[in-house]
Structure formats: C-alpha cells, structure tokens
Amino acid sequence: MAQVVETPGGNRLAVEISGAPDGHAVFLLHGTPGALSGPRPRGIFLYRLGIRLVSYNRPGYPGSDRRESRGVADAADDVKAIADHFGIDRFSVIGRSGGAPHALACAAAASLRDRAICVAALSSLAPYDAAGLDWFGGMAESNVEAFQNAECNLGALITALNQHAGQVRNNSQGLLDALWPELVGADKQVIGDMGLRRLIAQTHTEALRESVDGWIDDVIALSSPWKFELSDISVPVLLWHGGEDIFSPISHTLWLHRRIGTSELVVRPGTAHFAAVEILPEVLTWALSKANAGPGLLRTVAGR
Numbered sequence: 001m002a003q004v005v006e007t008p009g010g011n012r013l014a015v016e017i018s019g020a021p022d023g024h025a026v027f028l029l030h031g032t033p034g035a036l037s038g039p040r041p042r043g044i045f046l047y048r049l050g051i052r053l054v055s056y057n058r059p060g061y062p063g064s065d066r067r068e069s070r071g072v073a074d075a076a077d078d079v080k081a082i083a084d085h086f087g088i089d090r091f092s093v094i095g096r097s098g099g100a101p102h103a104l105a106c107a108a109a110a111s112l113r114d115r116a117i118c119v120a121a122l123s124s125l126a127p128y129d130a131a132g133l134d135w136f137g138g139m140a141e142s143n144v145e146a147f148q149n150a151e152c153n154l155g156a157l158i159t160a161l162n163q164h165a166g167q168v169r170n171n172s173q174g175l176l177d178a179l180w181p182e183l184v185g186a187d188k189q190v191i192g193d194m195g196l197r198r199l200i201a202q203t204h205t206e207a208l209r210e211s212v213d214g215w216i217d218d219v220i221a222l223s224s225p226w227k228f229e230l231s232d233i234s235v236p237v238l239l240w241h242g243g244e245d246i247f248s249p250i251s252h253t254l255w256l257h258r259r260i261g262t263s264e265l266v267v268r269p270g271t272a273h274f275a276a277v278e279i280l281p282e283v284l285t286w287a288l289s290k291a292n293a294g295p296g297l298l299r300t301v302a303g304r
Contacts, residue, residue, distance in 0.1 A: 002036065002063055005056075007081040014063025015056040015082055019046025024291045025091035026284060027054045027079055027106070031276075032098025032222070033175075033207040033215040035061055039199045039277045041284065051284055054091070056082055058102070060214030061207055070217055073227040075102035076109035083115065092287035093119045096276045097248060098218050100124030101226060104256075108232040118290040120238040120283050122276040123245055126252040127226045138249040140182045150223040161215050165208040172201040184244045186272040196277065230259045236290050237263040240279060242271035 002014045016036045023046070030038045036055035040046075046053050056078065060066040067074070083091060093116055095103025100121035106112050107119040126133055128147070136144050149157035167174030176191060183191065191197050207214065237260050241253040250267065257265045268275060 004063070005082050005085045007078065011059065011065040011067060012063070013056050013059070013078055013082065014061075015054065017052060017054050017086070018043045019051045019053045020049075021052060023047070023050040023052040024288055025052045025054055025083070025088045026287050027082070027091060027093045029075065029093065029095035029099030029102045030055065030058070030203075031096045032218040033061075033204060034098065035203050035206040037206050038203040039196065039280075041281050045281065046284075049284060049288065051288065054082060054086070054088070058214055058218065060211075060217045062210050064214070066213045066217065068217060071221050071224060071227050072101045073105045073109070076106045076112055079106050080111050090115050090117055090291075092117050092291060094122065094280070094283055094287065095120070095124070096122045097273065098222060101222060104230070104233070104237070105226065105228055107235050107237055108228040108230065110232070113234070116235055118236040118238070118287055120240065120287060121253075121256070122240045122279065122283065123242065123248045123273055124239065124253055124256060125222055125248050126255045128223045129225050130255055133251060133255045137251060138246060140246045142179065142182060143247055146219050147223040150219045157219065158212070158216060161212040165212045165215075168204050168208050172205045173197065175204045176201055182246065184246060184272050186242065186244050186270060187274045190272075190274040190278065200274070200277070230256070233260050233262060235262060238266065238283065238286055239263050240266045240268070240276065240283065242273060242275045243267050243269040244272040247273040
C-alpha cells in the first residue's frame, strides 16, 4: 500500500516499498506515463534477492502533488526526501524509459554523492540539447510529435494526451492499442505476452486515473535542459538499451556512454523498448553486486 512522504517544500509524494525490509535499498523510477505500481519482480523474489525496492509517483501522478515547473534534475531532491524519511542511508537507483534521465540526475546530484552507490538507466533519452546528436533520428512519430509540441505547441500536446487518457479510461489497453502500429517486431513480441501486456495496461490506467498532469510535466521536463552535468557523475552507471528501440533510439544511450566516464554499456540486439521491463531482475542483481562490491553479471556488448 502506498505511503505519503512530505518533502521539505511541503509537497506530498506517494511511495511504496516492497521486498526485504532490511535489504539493499533500490529506488525504481517509473516510465512515461507510469506509476509506482508498474511492472516489477514479485515481492518474494525481491525478498530472496535481498532487495528493498522503493517506488514512487513523480509529481503530478496519482497521490503526488503536482509541481508544474519541475525538471529532470528535481528527481534527486525527491529521492533524497524519501530516503531521509525512511532512514535509508545508501541506495541504488534504476530508471526505465522516461525515468532513466531522472535516475541519471540522482547520479549527478551533489546532495546524493555519498549516498547513491550506483545507477542504471534503461532505454534512456539523452538531453534535449545534446550537442552533435540528431535527437529525433530514428524516433517513433508519436514521440516526435509529443516532444515537438511540448516545445512549440503546448495546447496540442495537452489535447493529444487527454485523448489518449480517455482511451485508457475506456479500455485499459487503449494506449498500447494506439502504439501497436508503430511497434517493431521485438516490442510486439513482448506486448504479445498477455500477462505482461495486462501489467503495462494496468500501469497506464493507474498513471492516468486522475489526470494527465504527470504525463504532461514529464514530456516537458524531457524536452527541456536537464540542468545538471553528466561530468559530475562519479558512481558506476549501467546504460542498458534494446538495439531496435524506436521510442528512445539507441543513439541516445551511445551519446550518453561517450560522456559518462563511469558508464558500462549493454546493448541487447533483437530487443526494443519494452524489453527494459523484462531485464529488471538482471539489473537488480547488478545493483546488488555493486552494493556488495562484487562483479556485475551483465556483459558489455558494445564499446565506446
């Protein structure tokens, strides 16, 4: 059951903790749109692995007060507030899709420098102002339109996301149905698993049950400067990406890898965006290995 944590600024955040109560704490930052109830290993798996999984809804999603001007860098303050509230001294951070840049913000934040052990960014975007990167190259048209509207036509973005939210409220799989024509074969295979498809659809339903505020603010944040320096990252970073991803093109993670000196790159051929859901148990094992100062289990398959 979600708990409420109040930040120093007086904003409420919905938080849920599962797994081993005394295990290594790992923050899981959800995608866009997403929610703390998103796909994750069962509690018994987390317990046996020795993981205390901390999930929360970013501001604007259900149970978390909206902060319209929030940026990617602000996630570090939210993670710190939650860690302080529960007395968590050291922890790892994992972000999927839209949550991945927010996880990198935690790696770069001075306020978390002695507390974040390692960070994993799965299917991440690069900064919107990334020098030398064709940011929209190879990206699905629906994402191109959303990010361009966030910059130039906010009214059109709000209208489009409200339409998608209406589809989800009428049919929990409405957003997946809308995305289906754009999906590459690897993603269609993942979404073809009815159990996983149901979990993702339920996450969309939860994320959008109150409003599209969190979704709108995520898109705006991701299409704005991140306001932190990748060069400030000194902890181990795992950059994982599916080789066929069209929602966050692989070029984004390759760009990040060239600029994060502590990063380990894993590119999984034959997979795409939604494979980041399936890979989570392996990534949790990687995070635990870093916390225990042991060797990671994931293999780098592409270099700088």
